[in-house]
Amino acid sequence: MLSFRSVTKVYPPQTVALNNIDLEVGKGEFVFLVGHSGAGKTTLLRMVYREEVPSSGTVFMNGWEVPKLSRRRIPFLRRHIGMVFQDFRLLPQRTVFDNVAFALRVTEEAHRDLRRRVMESLEIVGIADNASKFPEQLSAGEQQRVGIARAIVGHPLVLLGDEPTGNLDPDTAAGIMNTLIDVNRLGTTVLMATHSAQIVNAFRQRVVELESGRLIRDELGGTYAARSLEQTLR
């Protein structure tokens, strides 16, 4: 589903954000992207939705070579990608329902079943009862659920999360994680950048670790820190 091939990103003059990354993510996988701040996690995610293009190497998503897409095609790529952010990025003047429906309306997919699709997404994330509330009337965890509902309402192939639990307390974060796992079970590939050792260790998925732009570990069912280091500490 996602394929990074020898991806290097250099910001002028000499900041190397990503250094020769090779990574394959299959359809339906759940991948944690871990590493310190500035390790290149966000840059890697931004390459998928073409907010950035590699300085060298290339990225494929669902068979499309992302850096080669014309500007005109970018929106159509993004309609297959759901994005969840640390700061939720909801629209305060719109209700929960309208925040989610917004994603369909602005892609001109305002079909007759808009209401059904929005409610379906809200049910998957468990906040269908709050459809008519405004974001500020919700808790942080509930707001992030709205963010997830918006990300999945277009039935994306890939869900990208940039620290989606970063602003949440551990219990709420675990709830959000369960929701993301549910979304993943419904068939969506999930690539999630996180700082949280607790979450990575609790949910035991594939872990890809970046350090100073290099991929230093790719482990199925891994933990936040490399096993050797963990063992050393014990």
Add this chain to the structure above:
Amino acid sequence: MKFSSWRFYWSEAGQNIGRNILLSLASVSSATVSLLIFGLFVAVSLNVSQITQVIEGQVGVQAFLHTTVASTQIPALKSEIEAWPEVSSVTFVSKAQALKNLEQDFGAQGSAFKPLSSDNPLLDSFFVKAKNPQDVSAVAERLRSLAAVKNVTYQAPVVTRLFTLINDARLAALGVGILLALGTLLVIQNAIRVGIFARRREIQIMRYVGATEGFIRWPFLLEGMLLGVGGGVVSAAVLFLLYHIFAATVQASLPFIPAVNETAADQILLPGVIALGLVLGFFGSQFSIRRVRV
């Protein structure tokens, strides 16, 4: 493009205007002022060209004859002048005819001349037109040398100077109109920029979920065009009133000045001003959208 998209664009544009109502009003009034001045320029120009045409047709030399010239001498005199190479036409105006013309020119007030009909103080005259306006003074000199001619008048130099003056004034008005239009462009551009800034979160989300650039831009283009058309409609209304008052006043008090007919003026002026507002609004927002990376 789908109908539902248009509904979205309109409601977004409407909301933007509502959210920044003061700036929107500033844009509309700025557009109104510059379009109004532009419209006045067009109205004056229309009238000046009409008056110019009418007056140009009248430029000629009026040669007044001595009262001693008998009416039997007139035809011979007329053909003599007609034979001059620089002359294009010669019309004899009897003093009775001259008085009648005067009464007509002054319309309702023309009756003031009635008492003169029994003892007409006017003179018989020839109205001589030159083939070229430059020859007018030569023709005048030649007429003056004739024994039958008492006096010669012609307005050509005055008229020419008047036209130069009016043309300069038109150019100045056009310049002011263009400057104001540029100002309006900037104000509308700014209003749209504020709108874009206020909605930057929405725009960011739209981009992330895969809205096309066109979809993101249309509401702002519509907003700009609405602001421009708003100014256009207000200034068209003001121009409509002003022009009708002007035309009525001119016809009542200065009937010899041929003002452009009101319907013709309405048909050119009002749609023109509104269309110009639309164009200003479109480009104002277009520049804004291009500068801010949407």
